[in-house]
């Protein structure tokens with residue numbers, strides 16, 4: 041049963057990264073769009089994510105609930121030492137979700153208010169994945185120090201280091217990439233399709249650059265990511281698969297094969313997460329001094345795990361079909377248009 | 378401000394903010410489903426307009442409810458890590474199911490809001506109903522988590538260890554039914570009165586009278602029925618508190634000395650130093666009667682509880698008085714509405730009658746906030762009644778007051794924004810929906 045729970049945790053994280061990431065990415069793309077084209081980008085992304093953004097963000101809630109029910113010690117350690125980045129991420133989620141809803145549901149579309157909503161939306165779309173990445177990076181950076189005595193050591197340097205920050209930037213680039221790929225398929229004219237293709241390529245290049253920086257930063261912080269990833273066969277295979285599909289999608293992108301490139305982009309990001317996830321599995325959080333919080337050592341009592349696993353399995357029977365139908369229904373429209 | 382107080386205040390303000398959106402998220406889908414149903418059945422465009430006008434407003438509330446709920450899920454860990462470390466595996470069950478319910482709600486909401494003219498009309502209607510059902514289910518589940526904190530069960534607490542955990546038993550703890558019942562009814566009466574009040578205001582202003590009259594009616598029928606049931610469910614809650622949390626009950630009543638024919642004190646300001654209540658009206662025997670159904674049996678007072686285990690008395694008592702005063706008033710207004718419908722139809726369009734509803738727009742929500750203050754402050758100093766103290770649970774991170782200020786500012790800004798947006802929705806009703814009449 042513990043494996044069921046762990047699988048759901050991994051699933052929730054991956055899906056949040058893909059779906060939530062693409063959501064945030066839409067704002068990032070808007071941030072880097074010229075004033076002239078902004079309204080069009082906005083319209084496309086509203087049509088694309090309007091019906092599904094609330095559902096996309098539920099994966100985060102599922103992940104959090106699994107964490108505090110099944111792995112309470114790991115959860116409370118993260119909440120304590122990564123309090124500040126979590127807080128900033130929360131503010132980002134709040135600002136973004138409300139700005140998105142307000143700008144679409146404000147009954148009077150005033151210019152000034154819309155400008156404020158747009159500003160809040162794009163900046164928070166940038167900040168949130170940045171801090172999500174920082175949190176993920178910090179979990180494995182070995183910078184959380186349970187014996188820290190000063191405020192800075194305990195609550196700031198636990199996350200403010202080269203490694204975590206580069207992981208954050210990498211996350212931003214990946215989110216932008218996912219969104220651009222997604223928007224290519226949603227655009228309703230050639231001009232926009234071309235625009236989003238350019239954006240996708242730019243974000244992809246950025247992702248590769250930031251990815252490289254992550255490796256350099258890991259050397260500076262003595263994390264030796266390269267050694268770690270290339271040293272185990274599963275991660276290595278995943279990285280290779282990601283690279284091949286990266287090359288393939290560059291070729292397909294120009295042909296505008298939206299389904300294939302969407303799947304390809306999702307596959308790439310999943311492979312990256314798999315490579316990183318597998319590399320430190322079963323440790324979710326790595327602490328300074330070598331103590332690691334393993335999913336197998338710090339889980340809730342068997343009874344809780346059992347009930348939770350049953351709940352998750354039953355719940356997914358309800359959720360997954362309706363979720364697919366939601367995506368399917370709002371996908372169909374664009375083929376008609 | 379010290380960190381402990383800051384953490385408690387931040388939790389209180391976050392929950393106090395979220396609860397408003399939760400009530401609306403639980404109840405508005407039901408109202409919409411009714412008017413949507415009427416539209417499908419009668420084909421009168423006014424019902425379609427009401428449904429759409431409401432759903433626009435509700436979309437704003439939903440987004441705000443969703444983000445404030447997300448904040449809460451993290452805040453439990455950010456502010457109370459020691460609590461979550463031990464309580465998570467025990468009371469996590471309702472939260473996991475709640476996650477499922479929210480998910481379904483969010484999916485159904487996507488279908489509902491964006492599904493106009495796109496799906497079979499009954500399928501579309503059903504998605505609206507699903508939003509309501511899952512909203513109410515999630516409300517009941519999360520309240521069951523809270524009631525576990527009031528009457529912990531489903532584990533054995535031995536030498537500081539939490540053993541023999543049974544999450545199902547924890548979910549169906551001794552207080553879950555009374556709390557869930559009272560909260561669900563409260564959501565209906567608060568939202569019903571608030572929505573009715575806003576539409577009454579528009580009727581009084583003679584704007585879109587047909588539209589607002591129909592909307593008013595849907596809301597007030599639910600609001601009035603709920604308001605009439607509320608005191609009965611409150612009585613169950615009070616009996617339950619007496620059994621599970623005598624300190625809370627005593628603080629609610631500001632009842633200091635154990636005595637037979639225990640009196641009920643109405644109003645008044647507790648004087649905790651001298652252990653008495655000033656300016657209150659005492660009715661001997663009534664408290665005994667409310668708790669035990671006889672006038673004589675003594676109810677446990679604050680003098681049976683060690684000082685360090687007593688909750689803040691003044692806050693709990695005054696919050697309780699506010700809830701009772703509003704609850705009684707709302708019940709009377711609810712009865713009056715049905716009297717008007719059955720016997721005095723002419724009242725329905727009278728100025729004073731409308732004014733009564735306009736005046737009571739915020740009542741339900743004030744009572745909701747007061748009621749939660751009773752429940753939560755009345756549980757102090759415990760975070761898990763009798764097991765863990767709130768002060769043991771708080772995060773070790775210093776500087777929480779800054780995060781408290783920050784979140785307070787965020788909530789104030791969001792509240793102002795939501796109010797302004799709602800005003801603009803209402804202002805646009807004539808332009809968007811009138812020309813069709």
Ligand code: HDD
Pocket residue numbers: 520527552555556557559560562563564566567607608609610611612614615616617618625700701702703704705707740741742744745746747748749750751752753755
């Ligand atoms: C519209 C809102 C509303 C109204 C009119 C009332 N209540 Fe209430 N009350 C609530 C909304 C509420 C609440 C916010 O929903 C609470 C907080 C926790 C809960 O379960 O319900 C609550 C809690 C609560 C508690 C504490 C339960 C506990 O902590 O264990 C008691 C004893 C009562 N109520 C009793 C009453 C009585 C006797 C009322 C009759 C006049 C009444 N309430 C009206």
Ligand code: HEM
Pocket residue numbers: 094098101395396398399400401402403438439440441442443444445446447449450451453479480482483512513515516517519520523560
């Ligand atoms: C008595 C207290 C509470 C009630 C009745 C309640 C009920 C609700 C309801 C009905 C919703 C959906 C409404 C909407 O989306 O606008 C909601 C949203 C949410 N609530 Fe609460 N809640 C309460 C407290 C809490 C607490 C303590 C937490 C966290 C620990 C929480 C977490 C959430 C989350 C994560 C959402 C967002 C779900 C979504 O996207 O639809 N709630 N709540």
Ligand code: HEM
Pocket residue numbers: 385386388389392393394395396453457460519520522523746749750753754756757759760767
């Ligand atoms: C939405 C309705 C709710 C409101 C308005 C509310 C209100 C409050 C208030 C006023 C406090 C501060 C009490 C004090 O420190 O003196 C508090 C504390 C707290 N509440 Fe609630 N509450 C609600 C529901 C819940 C639910 C559903 C849960 C969890 C399942 C919860 C968990 C907590 C926790 C963990 C604390 C901090 C510890 C404590 O003070 O005991 N609350 N809440």
